[in-house]
Amino acid sequence: MSIALRGISKQFGEFAAVKDIDLDVPTGALIALLGPSGCGKTTLLRIIAGLEMPDQGRVLFDGRDATSWPIRDRKVGFVFQHYALFRHMSVFENVAFGLKVKPRRERPDGAQLRRKVDSLLELVQLGWAGDRYPAQLSGGQRQRIALARALAVDPDVLLLDEPFGALDSQVRHELRRWLRRLHDELHFTSIFVTHDQQEAIELADTIMVLNRGRIEQCGIPGDVYDLPTSAFVHRFLGQVNELPVRRRDGRAYVGPIEISPVADSIAGDADDIALIRPHEIEIGPESEGWPAIVTAVRVIGPIVRVELCAEGQPTNEPLEAEISRERYEGERFSVGQKVGLRLRRWQVYPASRTAA
Amino acid sequence: MAAAEARGAPRRRRVGRTVLIAAALLFLGLFLLMPLLVVFIQALSRGVGTYLAAIFDPMAWAAVKLTLEVAAIAVPLNLLFGVAAAWAIAKFDFRGKSALVTLIDLPFAVSPVIAGLIFILLFGAHGWFGGVLRAHHIRVVFAVPGIVLATLFVTFPFIARELIPVMQAQGRDDEETALSLGASGWQTFWRVTLPNIRWGLMYGVLLCNARAMGEFGAVSVVSGHVRGLTNTMPLHVEILYNEYNYTAAFAVASLLALLALLTLAGKSFLEWRQPELRHAALAARDRTRRENT
Numbered sequence: 001m002s003i004a005l006r007g008i009s010k011q012f013g014e015f016a017a018v019k020d021i022d023l024d025v026p027t028g029a030l031i032a033l034l035g036p037s038g039c040g041k042t043t044l045l046r047i048i049a050g051l052e053m054p055d056q057g058r059v060l061f062d063g064r065d066a067t068s069w070p071i072r073d074r075k076v077g078f079v080f081q082h083y084a085l086f087r088h089m090s091v092f093e094n095v096a097f098g099l100k101v102k103p104r105r106e107r108p109d110g111a112q113l114r115r116k117v118d119s120l121l122e123l124v125q126l127g128w129a130g131d132r133y134p135a136q137l138s139g140g141q142r143q144r145i146a147l148a149r150a151l152a153v154d155p156d157v158l159l160l161d162e163p164f165g166a167l168d169s170q171v172r173h174e175l176r177r178w179l180r181r182l183h184d185e186l187h188f189t190s191i192f193v194t195h196d197q198q199e200a201i202e203l204a205d206t207i208m209v210l211n212r213g214r215i216e217q218c219g220i221p222g223d224v225y226d227l228p229t230s231a232f233v234h235r236f237l238g239q240v241n242e243l244p245v246r247r248r249d250g251r252a253y254v255g256p257i258e259i260s261p262v263a264d265s266i267a268g269d270a271d272d273i274a275l276i277r278p279h280e281i282e283i284g285p286e287s288e289g290w291p292a293i294v295t296a297v298r299v300i301g302p303i304v305r306v307e308l309c310a311e312g313q314p315t316n317e318p319l320e321a322e323i324s325r326e327r328y329e330g331e332r333f334s335v336g337q338k339v340g341l342r343l344r345r346w347q348v349y350p351a352s353r354t355a356a
Numbered sequence: 357m358a359a360a361e362a363r364g365a366p367r368r369r370r371v372g373r374t375v376l377i378a379a380a381l382l383f384l385g386l387f388l389l390m391p392l393l394v395v396f397i398q399a400l401s402r403g404v405g406t407y408l409a410a411i412f413d414p415m416a417w418a419a420v421k422l423t424l425e426v427a428a429i430a431v432p433l434n435l436l437f438g439v440a441a442a443w444a445i446a447k448f449d450f451r452g453k454s455a456l457v458t459l460i461d462l463p464f465a466v467s468p469v470i471a472g473l474i475f476i477l478l479f480g481a482h483g484w485f486g487g488v489l490r491a492h493h494i495r496v497v498f499a500v501p502g503i504v505l506a507t508l509f510v511t512f513p514f515i516a517r518e519l520i521p522v523m524q525a526q527g528r529d530d531e532e533t534a535l536s537l538g539a540s541g542w543q544t545f546w547r548v549t550l551p552n553i554r555w556g557l558m559y560g561v562l563l564c565n566a567r568a569m570g571e572f573g574a575v576s577v578v579s580g581h582v583r584g585l586t587n588t589m590p591l592h593v594e595i596l597y598n599e600y601n602y603t604a605a606f607a608v609a610s611l612l613a614l615l616a617l618l619t620l621a622g623k624s625f626l627e628w629r630q631p632e633l634r635h636a637a638l639a640a641r642d643r644t645r646r647e648n649t
């Protein structure tokens with residue numbers, strides 16, 4: 001089922017949670033709503049589910065206006081961050097719940113119901129857990145049960161509210177891959193909310209970055225990461241170095257490095273700012289580029305993070321560069337060493353807009 | 357010097373603790389245990405025969421029956437109201453929510469005698485609705501309906517007050533999940549909400565029942581003290597006492613005291629049962645974790 005939002009707004013008292021949101025989710029897509037807490041991503045998800053009524057705008061399911069449909073008619077599976085398993089029911093009863101509350105003529109009989117629930121438990125690799133109670137399971141197991149329960153009623157849409165937020169990183173990583181496989185096998189439309197940019201990049205086909213109730217950018221993960229359209233998105237997806245841009249005789253510089261030409265659309269004053277990701281800084285011999293001193297080196301698995309104090313930069317804001325482990329094995333930068341920096345890529349934003 | 361102080365400190369703490377515990381026990385003994393004992397000793401002071409005769413006296417028996425009847429009407433009604441109010445307050449946002457919470461607490465704040473007077477002013481012979489009621493030959497005040505109303509008013513907050521924090525702590529996720537799975541509001545309530553609150557609910561019912569049976573002030577104002585007709589147990593105790601019939605008064609009082617003890621036992625059972633469930637669940641989870649790793 002495809003989902004479309006048209007001009008959705010929602011206020012909570014004085015606080016505008018989402019403002020005039022348009023969104024199109026094609027059938028079978030896996031979309032991430034990404035943003036910091038309070039950006040309105042959960043509100044948007046709850047509006048799609050029917051748990052919240054928008055003040056303005058329409059929700060379309062397959063082109064039909066579903067804005068006023070009650071949640072039970074929407075055929076959405078909703079998964080909460082804290083699982084919301086029914087604690088007084090066994091795992092089997094939890095998964096069977098959606099089938100047992102169907103009207104009598106649609107309700108599967110005993111054997112059918114058992115087969116369906118058992119196959120769902122197999123699907124989430126918890127076939128052995130049917131007789132257990134939620135309190136007897138680990139967090140990752142509980143979240144898989146919550147998913148099986150949501151899938152039991154054959155939803156057209158799966159909505160997940162920070163589904164892995166309460167789990168430790170190892171389990172989270174496994175569950176992400178598992179959910180991706182499940183999505184590819186079952187072809188439902190999924191929308192999930194997260195504040196974790198890595199989770200969004202790993203799992204989603206499309207990322208929608210939200211900030212203060214508005215869409216900042218929407219696109220495939222690679223584009224959102226490499227071609228951010230605003231300083232907010234640039235900062236939110238991954239690490240950045242922020243350096244002031246200086247202008248002299250119609251040319252723009254970061255430190256001594258010329259970065260002209262800078263697009264005309266950006267106001268030509270001293271307040272522009274350049275954002276550079278750590279892997280876009282090149283470390284070379286002292287004689288070339290922007291002189292700097294290595295202040296710290298940290299090996300993190302396959303990459304090495306080097307902190308640098310560049311000439312003319314305040315020392316309490318070191319630059320961060322990332323180089324590959326192989327490169328590091330060859331050159332062995334050490335603390336105190338003098339080096340020269342070059343920039344491979346950068347993006348310039350006007351400072352007034354970066355304040356957001 | 358400093359070292360001596362440091363050594364002295366734990367001992368001083370121990371002494372302090374002993375004094376506190378002793379004071380608490382003394383207080384409990386003086387104000388709770390002794391009166392309770394006095395009730396039973398006085399009741400049985402002229403032998404078991406007199407005690408039983410006092411209890412099975414027709415007037416006493418009528419009082420017991422009336423008390424049970426009133427509780428049997430008031431407690432289920434307040435159960436309905438309490439669950440509905442707690443459900444509304446904990447699971448929905450609406451205008452006037454805080455006003456409703458304050459209103460629920462009102463019977464706690466108002467003296468029971470005032471509560472009784474309110475009903476006299478409303479339904480008494482010269483009250484607002486007195487004329488209408490007389491025209492239809494309906495007696496409220498100085499009759500059973502008045503006693504039920506007064507008891508309802510006084511025990512109004514018990515169940516709602518018990519349930520609101522329980523329901524608020526549990527949040528709305530369970531209910532929202534049930535709805536998203538296609539359950540109706542009614543199915544959600546019976547299958548998800550009610551099982552989640554059952555222990556808190558029983559606790560509230562227990563306290564509500566104890567108060568309904570023991571209420572004196574409000575009931576005293578509206579009852580009219582008609583022996584055998586509008587006397588509840590607490591009122592009957594007072595009448596017997598005023599007639600210098602101490603043994604009979606204490607015999608009936610001992611029934612109320614027994615009720616209090618039963619309530620206490622039930623309350624302890626529920627309190628013991630709830631953490632017990634939690635501990636069992638935790639232990640079981642630890643076991644599964646060990647098996648999995």
